[in-house]
Amino acid sequence: MSQPIDAAPAVPSHLEVSDEVAIEISGMNKWYGQFHVLRDIDLTVYRGERIVICGPSGSGKSTLIRCINALEEHQAGKITVDGTLLSSDLKNIDKIRSEVGMCFQHFNLFPHLTILENCTLAPIWVRKTPKREAEATAMHFLEKVKIPDQANKYPGQLSGGQQQRVAIARSLCMKPKIMLFDEPTSALDPEMIKEVLDTMIELAEDGMTMLCVTHEMGFARQVANRVIFMDAGQIVEQNEPEPFFNNPKSERTKLFLSQILGH
Amino acid sequence: MSQGDHSVAFVRHDPLPPQAPPVSQAGVIGWLRTNLFSSIGNSIMTLITLYVIYALLAAIVPWIANGVWDASSIRECREQLQGVNAACWAVIEERWPQLVFGNYPPEHYGRAVLAFVLLFVALAPVLYFGLPRKMLWFTGLYPFLAYWLIWGGTLWIPIMALVGVVVGFVVFRLLEEKSFFGAMVAALAAALAFWIVLTAPLAEALAGVLPLALTPVASREIGGFMINFILGTSGIALSLPLGIMLALGRQSTLPIIKMICVIFIEFVRGVPLITLLFVASVMLAYFLPPGTNFDLMLRVIIMVTLFAAAYMAEAIRGGLAALPKGQYEAGDSLGLDYWQKMRLIVLPQALKISIPSIVNIAIGLFKDTTLVSIISMFDVIGMIRGPILSSTEWFGVYWELLGFAGVLFFVFCYGISQYSQWLERKLATDHR
Ligand SMILES: Nc1ncnc2c1ncn2[C@@H]1O[C@H](COP(=O)(O)OP(=O)(O)O)[C@@H](O)[C@H]1O
Numbered sequence: 149m150s151q152p153i154d155a156a157p158a159v160p161s162h163l164e165v166s167d168e169v170a171i172e173i174s175g176m177n178k179w180y181g182q183f184h185v186l187r188d189i190d191l192t193v194y195r196g197e198r199i200v201i202c203g204p205s206g207s208g209k210s211t212l213i214r215c216i217n218a219l220e221e222h223q224a225g226k227i228t229v230d231g232t233l234l235s236s237d238l239k240n241i242d243k244i245r246s247e248v249g250m251c252f253q254h255f256n257l258f259p260h261l262t263i264l265e266n267c268t269l270a271p272i273w274v275r276k277t278p279k280r281e282a283e284a285t286a287m288h289f290l291e292k293v294k295i296p297d298q299a300n301k302y303p304g305q306l307s308g309g310q311q312q313r314v315a316i317a318r319s320l321c322m323k324p325k326i327m328l329f330d331e332p333t334s335a336l337d338p339e340m341i342k343e344v345l346d347t348m349i350e351l352a353e354d355g356m357t358m359l360c361v362t363h364e365m366g367f368a369r370q371v372a373n374r375v376i377f378m379d380a381g382q383i384v385e386q387n388e389p390e391p392f393f394n395n396p397k398s399e400r401t402k403l404f405l406s407q408i409l410g411h
Numbered sequence: 412m413s414q415g416d417h418s419v420a421f422v423r424h425d426p427l428p429p430q431a432p433p434v435s436q437a438g439v440i441g442w443l444r445t446n447l448f449s450s451i452g453n454s455i456m457t458l459i460t461l462y463v464i465y466a467l468l469a470a471i472v473p474w475i476a477n478g479v480w481d482a483s484s485i486r487e488c489r490e491q492l493q494g495v496n497a498a499c500w501a502v503i504e505e506r507w508p509q510l511v512f513g514n515y516p517p518e519h520y521g522r523a524v525l526a527f528v529l530l531f532v533a534l535a536p537v538l539y540f541g542l543p544r545k546m547l548w549f550t551g552l553y554p555f556l557a558y559w560l561i562w563g564g565t566l567w568i569p570i571m572a573l574v575g576v577v578v579g580f581v582v583f584r585l586l587e588e589k590s591f592f593g594a595m596v597a598a599l600a601a602a603l604a605f606w607i608v609l610t611a612p613l614a615e616a617l618a619g620v621l622p623l624a625l626t627p628v629a630s631r632e633i634g635g636f637m638i639n640f641i642l643g644t645s646g647i648a649l650s651l652p653l654g655i656m657l658a659l660g661r662q663s664t665l666p667i668i669k670m671i672c673v674i675f676i677e678f679v680r681g682v683p684l685i686t687l688l689f690v691a692s693v694m695l696a697y698f699l700p701p702g703t704n705f706d707l708m709l710r711v712i713i714m715v716t717l718f719a720a721a722y723m724a725e726a727i728r729g730g731l732a733a734l735p736k737g738q739y740e741a742g743d744s745l746g747l748d749y750w751q752k753m754r755l756i757v758l759p760q761a762l763k764i765s766i767p768s769i770v771n772i773a774i775g776l777f778k779d780t781t782l783v784s785i786i787s788m789f790d791v792i793g794m795i796r797g798p799i800l801s802s803t804e805w806f807g808v809y810w811e812l813l814g815f816a817g818v819l820f821f822v823f824c825y826g827i828s829q830y831s832q833w834l835e836r837k838l839a840t841d842h843r
Pocket residue numbers: 180183185203204205206207208209210211212
């Protein structure tokens with residue numbers, strides 16, 4: 149995919165991270181019944197950060213980022229997104245969700261709507277944007293993900309990579325401040341992974357705050373300013389990509405990296 | 412095929428023109444051979460089937476074709492037929508108004524026919540999305556217009572009923588921002604209050620100023636196929652939205668709502684329709700305050716609607732269950748609220764999946780409207796079994812009359828079924 153950058157600073161210098169807080173998670177715990185999925189999560193994400201979250205399957209990565217836009221409920225601790233405290237108040241939840249975009253492993257496009265309608269649905273109904281304007285915005289972002297010519301097709305007529313790029317465009321149409329990605333490339337055939345990663349890299353260069361659960365370590369090296377390793381519901385280690393990959397501190401991280409990077 | 416074969420010296424560059432298939436495989440003979448006479452057993456089956464079809468047609472076709480159309484009683488028919496076994500269609504011709512309109516005053520048939528024709532205008536934009544959306548305004552007005560045309564009386568009653576709807580809508584829009592569900596309940600309450608308290612006096616007062624009245628027709632004068640049609644269309648039209656609400660309620664995370672929906676659905680599904688109809692015809696009178704005049708037709712429409720709604724709810728629940736969880740999550744993550752998510756994402760897909768079962772229920776409901784003949788309403792079957800067959804002129808003309816009723820139902824049910832197949836094809840967007 150992308151060549152590992154060994155000597156150079158891992159974070160491209162033109163991608164500034166501000167000191168404004170985008171997401172603040174403190175002392176967060178979550179249980180599924182008796183099962184303690186997330187334990188004492190503390191995480192502060194600054195505006196403009198690009199964080200890659202990795203870890204073995206079942207370690208709670210998806211659950212963590214799904215808590216941020218309240219797709220999952222947390223039982224203890226505080227999550228503040230863009231200054232709004234996440235509580236059971238539906239108004240707050242809807243506000244946060246409209247500020248936070250999310251891309252799923254299986255795209256989850258709406259099959260009964262055209263690509264354009266997929267992209268304009270939420271702006272029209274949630275943001276109350278006039279239809280014309282929403283369509284213009286949608287076309288802008290479809291051009292950005294390089295599929296404006298598919299606008300009037302249905303999702304079922306597109307390849308997986310195209311569908312995932314539409315899903316990214318659909319989220320961007322809401323002009324989110326933060327984007328969450330849950331393994332966006334792991335359901336794709338290898339030849340389509342690059343087109344999706346390229347789209348995500350461009351997004352990072354535009355200064356989007358991003359949290360990506362992914363095992364694309366090339367992407368992590370090239371784009372991330374921080375890599376987080378999770379295991380058994382805990383954040384085990386976090387660091388800038390270069391020291392993270394070259395000098396992992398914990399044994400569990402070393403084991404995981406040796407497995408995922410292969411031999 | 413013409414490239415890459417190194418062992419061959421000459422390679423043809425132009426494709427050969429296709430040869431005509433051998434005669435034994437072509438056209439009708441080929442088709443017959445492969446489909447009907449492919450083996451001895453198959454050939455025997457084909458011959459037997461052909462004979463059975465022939466025998467049936469030989470018995471039925473002359474009976475239909477040689478029928479008598481011009482007679483005023485079964486006796487005249489028999490005289491004309493002189494012992495030939497054939498139908499006596501004259502009964503249909505002579506009793507046509509009774510079969511279709513019951514005792515509806517003949518001078519007002521035009522009103523009923525107009526309501527019938529306008530129904531298709533009202534349905535058109537619902538059934539064919541390509542038509543201008545503005546036509547839906549007429550669809551919204553149609554129930555009130557149809558009520559006025561069929562039952563007559565002053566136009567102010569349906570207008571006030573419509574105003575009640577508007578009142579409910581205004582209340583809904585005012586409260587919608589706060590909570591969609593709360594707004595719906597408040598809107599329903601406001602509309603009901605308006606109907607119960609204000610409709611009658613307001614309509615009376617306005618009618619005093621400007622009558623705008625048609626000759627009133629009582630429900631008991633309506634009969635024949637018209638009853639089946641009114642019950643069928645209003646039952647289907649009302650039970651679909653009610654069924655949707657029940658299906659959503661059954662999925663609700665609010666335990667009370669969920670419990671109410673489950674109990675309702677399970678209770679109604681466990682009771683035969685005819686029982687509900689008896690309840691409507693006799694029992695409800697006990698529960699209603701004395702002196703209330705609650706039209707039997709309205710009671711039956713309510714029962715038929717509740718009955719069909721329970722089945723609709725289950726059909727739609729199947730569609731809801733078939734939707735992947737990711738669709739809900741995608742809607743959530745975009746910030747859509749519950750009702751937007753349901754209306755824009757979940758229901759369009761769930762209803763599409765449930766179309767075959769919904770149509771099944773609609774057709775079943777339409778045919779079940781004939782059960783009202785048992786609670787002594789004179790629908791088309793009630794008409795045939797009662798006044799027509801027991802008259803001295805047409806005593807014993809079962810086959811013609813019941814055959815006619817069957818054809819009538821078949822035409823409409825087949826139409827519904829064809830439409831639904833067209834709709835399914837049209838909505839197939841996902842696997843192209
Ligand atoms: N809805 C659920 N109910 C019960 N357990 C769940 C549920 N969703 C996930 N889990 C469990 O929580 C753990 C973490 O899941 P997840 O966050 O999806 O892991 P990851 O994304 O890191 O692979 C897993 O052990 C999984 O089995």
